[in-house]
Amino acid sequence: MNHVLAIDIGGTKLAAALVDEEGSASRSGTRPTPRTDVMAALASLIEEVTDGGPPAQAVGIGCAGPLDLATGTVSPVNMPSWRGFPVRDEVQKLTELPTVLAGDAQCFALGEHWLGAGRGSTSLLGIVVSTGIGGGLVIDGAPLLGPTGNAGHVGHMSIDVNGERCTCGGRGCVEHYASGPNLTRWALENGWSPAAGADKADARLLAEAAAAGEPVAVAAFERGGRALAGMIASTVAAVEVTTVVVGGGVSAAGKVLFEPLARALDDIAGFAFVRAVEIKQSTLGVRASLAGAANLAWQATTA
Incomplete structure (x- = not known):
């Protein structure tokens, strides 16, 4: 079974999961969003979820906005340490996988459409x-x-x-x-x-x-x-x-x-x-944005 890595980044919580084509998560994890050095916390979470798990084909990220798709940067209102932060490129460098980005509410909608x-x-x-x-x-x-x-x-x-x-x-x-x-x-x-x-x-x-x-x-x-x-x-x-x-x-x-x-x-x-x-x-409740991020990644693999 193939998998993608789904990531949901919010002002209070970071979440990640390995998700298969049917929407089932084989491994997942969460942690509070720190006020500073968010990327270090995200990198640690990604390692926790992926270490020893099935290999992922791509990464989908849902993040609080506003964002800029052209540059892959985000400036979440409730995350003051990220202004114009290149989250897409940073995650792509970390995982060495194709990485796509969308807003967290857009991923909520996509998740509810897919599974909810x-x-x-x-x-x-x-x-x-x-x-x-x-x-x-x-x-x-x-x-x-x-x-x-x-x-x-x-x-x-x-x-x-x-x-x-x-x-x-x-x-x-x-x-x-x-x-x-x-x-x-x-x-x-x-x-x-x-x-x-x-x-x-x-x-x-x-x-x-x-x-x-x-x-x-x-x-x-x-x-x-x-x-x-x-x-x-x-x-x-x-x-x-x-x-x-x-x-x-x-x-x-x-x-x-x-x-x-x-x-x-x-x-x-x-x-x-x-x-x-x-x-x-x-x-789906709080799982919707993570499901949408996974679906975003699946769509990118078949585009």
Whole structure:
């Protein structure tokens, strides 16, 4: 059985696995992302996963962005020690294998399309709703990466051109309305507070409050769901995806998020092909980006 090496690089965790053509991992490992000397930690992880394992044919990397495909460099917002870091070339030198790179949210979408909730769909939008909001598009089985590799940044689509400034510098970005910290921020500003004894207010506690019917918490998810629905309707109108898979930590809120999202999309969407889109919750969870990185490598070996 042939294998590829899949790597997922995020601000809090590094993950790697040897993955066969069916998507099964024979060896895998994780470790925390250090604040400095990330490459040394990644090299150690790669050695751990590959030493004594079946030989890999290629390497697929999913990494937090932004990135530049032409140069193979990355500048993850939450990894300040990497700015214009040539991760593709460094991994290729280390492994002596063909190496391909994409954004971690793009790999999430590709993984869900290959093995998860989007399996069998002709075109898919994957959305990661967490500390930020990332996204990726898979069209006819292939990831749509764009000229620089940054296609699918749906978290920074504007759903209110007169809205508040986002940290990216834009105005009215969906991330400013629907990411975990921004759901929590809005709820706190409007009178919600976590239960006594809570260490800190976060989206998980907010979701629990919404599930219990706390009005401000419910309103926060209604507001966030409507923002996501506006972004989804716009993306479907532009690209005509048939399936949307939502993952990330905030998706664990379940019906607290998905029910207002569905209601808002029903209100916002007009054309029949937009209204026909299926919204699904991720089935791979944290494994999706690693699966997508493996599929990226498999596609490179057959290109």
